[in-house]
Amino acid sequence: MKRFIAVLVFAVVAFSCSKEKGNMVVKGQIKGLKKGTLYLQKMNDTLLVSVDSVKLFGDDKFLLSDNVESPVMYYLTFDGNTQEKKIMFFGEPGEITINDNVEEFGWKPGISGSKNQEVMDKFNEINQQFKLKRLDFIAKDMEARAKKDTAAMDSLEKEYKKMVRRRFLFTTNFAVANPDTEAAPYIALSELFDANLYLLDTINNSLTSRVKSSDYGMRLQKFIDDVKAQEKK
Incomplete structure (x- = not known):
C-alpha cells in the first residue's frame, strides 16, 4: 500500500513537472473569475487553437505560457465566453502581465510587458x-x-x-x-x-x-x- 501511494505521488509530481514553461509567460488576474478554465490561444493558419490553459478554483490569478518563434497576436478566453468577448494581445518572448475583470472582460484590459x-x-x-x-x-x-x-x-x-x-x-x-x-x-x-x-x-x-x-x-x-x-x- 505504501509503495502504491509513493508511486502515485511520484506520478502526480512527474505530471505536474512535465509541462515546461515556454519563452513567453503570461500571468495576471481576472477579478471575479473564481471558477472556470482560462485559455491561451492563437491562430494556426485559419484556425484558432489553444496552446495552454489553466483551471481556476477560488483563485482568479493565472499563469500561462507558450513558445513564441515570432511575435504574433494571441487571445485570452475562458469557457462560456462568446466569440466577441476575448482579450487580444501581441505575444512575444518574455513576461507579459494581463489584468482585467470578468464583468468587462476584454473591454479595457491592462497589458504590460510586450513592446509590440x-x-x-x-x-x-x-x-x-x-x-x-x-x-x-x-x-x-x-x-x-x-x-x-x-x-x-x-x-x-x-x-x-x-x-x-x-x-x-x-x-x-x-x-x-x-x-x-x-x-x-x-x-x-x-x-x-x-x-x-x-x-x-x-x-x-x-x-x-x-x-x-x-x-x-x-x-x-x-x-x-x-x-x-x-x-x-
Whole structure:
C-alpha cells in the first residue's frame, strides 16, 4: 500500500513537472473569475487553437505560457465566453502581465510587458477615433436616405471618402514610424488590405530585415506578391 501511494505521488509530481514553461509567460488576474478554465490561444493558419490553459478554483490569478518563434497576436478566453468577448494581445518572448475583470472582460484590459502591444495600444487609441467617425457617417447616411435627401447623401459620400484617405495615410505613416516592430506588418495586413498597393509597398520597404523575416513580415510580402500577380492577369 505504501509503495502504491509513493508511486502515485511520484506520478502526480512527474505530471505536474512535465509541462515546461515556454519563452513567453503570461500571468495576471481576472477579478471575479473564481471558477472556470482560462485559455491561451492563437491562430494556426485559419484556425484558432489553444496552446495552454489553466483551471481556476477560488483563485482568479493565472499563469500561462507558450513558445513564441515570432511575435504574433494571441487571445485570452475562458469557457462560456462568446466569440466577441476575448482579450487580444501581441505575444512575444518574455513576461507579459494581463489584468482585467470578468464583468468587462476584454473591454479595457491592462497589458504590460510586450513592446509590440505598446505600439498597438498607441495605434488603437487614434484608430478608435476613425471608427467612431465611421459610425457617425453611417448614422447620418441612414438619416439622409430615410429623408431621400440626395444632396446630403452626395456630400456625406465625399466626406466619407476623404476620411478613409486620412485613415489610410495615418495608418501608413504610423507603421512606417515603427519599422522594427512586428506590429507594423500586422497593422498593414489588418487595416490596409483594401488600400492602394503603393501604401502596402511603402510599409513593406520600411521594415527592418529582422521584421521582414518575421511571421507577419513574410505574410505581408506574400500578400503584396499575390496582389501584384492578380493585377498582371
